[in-house]
Amino acid sequence: xxxxxxxxxxxxxxxxxxxxxxxxxxxxxxxxxxxxxxxxxxxxxxxxxxxxxxxxxxxxxxxxxxxxxxxxxxxxxxxxxxxxxxxxxxxxxxxxxxxxxxxxxxxxxxxxxxxxxxxxxxxxxxxxxxxxxxxxxxxxxxxxxxxxxxxxxxxxxxxxxxxxxxxxxxxxxxxxxxxxxxxxxxxxxxxxxxxxxxxxxxxxxxxxxxxxxxxxxxxxxxxxxxxxxxxxxxxxxxxx
Amino acid sequence: xxxxxxxxxxxxxxxxxxxxxxxxxxxxxxxxxxxxxxxxxxxxxxxxxxxxxxxxxxxxxxxxxxxxxxxxxxxxxxxxxxxxxxxxxxxxxxxxxxxxxxxxxxxxxxxxxxxxxxxxxxxxxxxxxxxxxxxxxxxxxxxxxxxxxxxxxxxxxxxxxxxxxxxxx
Numbered sequence: 001x002x003x004x005x006x007x008x009x010x011x012x013x014x015x016x017x018x019x020x021x022x023x024x025x026x027x028x029x030x031x032x033x034x035x036x037x038x039x040x041x042x043x044x045x046x047x048x049x050x051x052x053x054x055x056x057x058x059x060x061x062x063x064x065x066x067x068x069x070x071x072x073x074x075x076x077x078x079x080x081x082x083x084x085x086x087x088x089x090x091x092x093x094x095x096x097x098x099x100x101x102x103x104x105x106x107x108x109x110x111x112x113x114x115x116x117x118x119x120x121x122x123x124x125x126x127x128x129x130x131x132x133x134x135x136x137x138x139x140x141x142x143x144x145x146x147x148x149x150x151x152x153x154x155x156x157x158x159x160x161x162x163x164x165x166x167x168x169x170x171x172x173x174x175x176x177x178x179x180x181x182x183x184x185x186x187x188x189x190x191x192x193x194x195x196x197x198x199x200x201x202x203x204x205x206x207x208x209x210x211x212x213x214x215x216x217x218x219x220x221x222x223x224x225x226x227x228x229x230x231x232x233x234x235x236x237x238x239x240x
Numbered sequence: 241x242x243x244x245x246x247x248x249x250x251x252x253x254x255x256x257x258x259x260x261x262x263x264x265x266x267x268x269x270x271x272x273x274x275x276x277x278x279x280x281x282x283x284x285x286x287x288x289x290x291x292x293x294x295x296x297x298x299x300x301x302x303x304x305x306x307x308x309x310x311x312x313x314x315x316x317x318x319x320x321x322x323x324x325x326x327x328x329x330x331x332x333x334x335x336x337x338x339x340x341x342x343x344x345x346x347x348x349x350x351x352x353x354x355x356x357x358x359x360x361x362x363x364x365x366x367x368x369x370x371x372x373x374x375x376x377x378x379x380x381x382x383x384x385x386x387x388x389x390x391x392x393x394x395x396x397x398x399x400x401x402x403x404x405x406x407x408x409x
Contacts, residue, residue, distance in 0.1 A: 093363060096363070096366050097366045097367055098360065098366055098367040100363070141358075141360050141367055144358060144367040146274060146325060146358075146367065146368055146369060147325070148274070148322055148323070148324050148325045148326070149322070150300065150303070150307065150309060150322045151300065151303060151304075151322065151324040151325075151326070151327075151330075152303075152304055152305065152307075153324060153325055153326040155325055155326065158358055158367070159358075160358050160359075160360060160367065203357055203358060203359045203360065204359065204360040204367075205360060205361055205362070207360075207362075207363050214363070216362070216363060216364075
């Protein structure tokens with residue numbers, strides 16, 4: 001069994017007690033009837049923007065995913081979500097003999113967040129999520145320097161011509177959103193990413209994948225600011 | 241109490257990404273290393289077995305400073321023959337330093353004719369040339385037989401060429 005699958009299974013097992021605990025609550029409405037959900041069927045629409053990548057750019061990260069999201073909440077439990085953004089890169093790693101460039105490229109993710117504490121009357125959500133992402137990219141390597149030390153020869157300013165690639169991947173995530181004021185929310189998330197495939201062929205393999213990040217780094221982080229347009233102001237139910 | 245919990249959670253929200261960001265690390269190779277043909281030495285018998293040469297000197301023909309790559313190395317069983325990124329052919333002289341070997345068996349020459357392409361496999365190892373050997377030639381003063389195992393040289397770990405000698409009893 002691969003290491004990645006093991007990590008996913010461990011994460012799922014760790015989250016299971018939270019989900020079980022959430023199910024144990026008994027909800028009673030004003031008429032005294034036991035109901036399944038504390039929150040209404042439709043919770044509203046949430047629009048969000050990721051701040052992690054722009055902040056990372058300010059402190060030195062040489063690639064960026066500028067991303068927005070829109071989701072709809074049902075029973076405060078299921079949040080189908082669509083994330084989309086633009087990505088670019090212009091990275092010359094320390095000590096490396098190349099510059100890796102990605103032209104501004106579009107990416108998409110679709111998936112669902114599952115609020116573990118869906119029957120709690122708290123100002124926020126704690127969720128696990130799944131995503132399927134795909135992106136198209138044009139990338140190239142420039143400013144390449146290479147040498148033959150024995151033959152005492154060095155070549156500079158070499159490049160590998162632009163390549164195109166389509167990539168798709170899955171993500172398992174854990175996140176938190178907390179209400180700050182009215183519909184304004186802030187949150188963070190951690191993503192574990194699994195690259196299914198990328199179509200890069202030819203002389204240069206794809207390294208920085210729009211929406212995914214660096215292909216050799218399976219973890220991703222998000223720090224989001226969101227605004228929820230709620231459909232209902234209050235719940236009429238009680239938790240016992 | 242509830243307000244305190246909410247305030248604490250807001251602090252955690254702000255701190256966690258910063259902590260996670262500081263934990264990010266990246267490792268890179270020092271520089272791109274182009275593949276170098278690794279030559280393995282074998283005794284010509286059935287089946288062939290790895291062998292060692294008593295004392296061997298290896299140098300490239302027309303190296304600008306006449307630098308020696310391996311200088312009278314004893315009991316050597318493999319050696320690298322780096323290709324020149326600014327040429328399409330290189331020759332290496334193998335000089336057998338043992339006193340027991342006399343002329344004309346004292347030296348052999350390996351010749352590579354090749355073309356190359358720039359490639360990028362991993363960010364750690366960077367961009368480097370992959371060489372494709374179009375023609376491999378050798379002299380047979382002491383070498384009994386030689387073979388090109390794989391024409392593509394993109395690794396420094398596997399043998400590109402095997403050379404065979406008649407083993408001494």
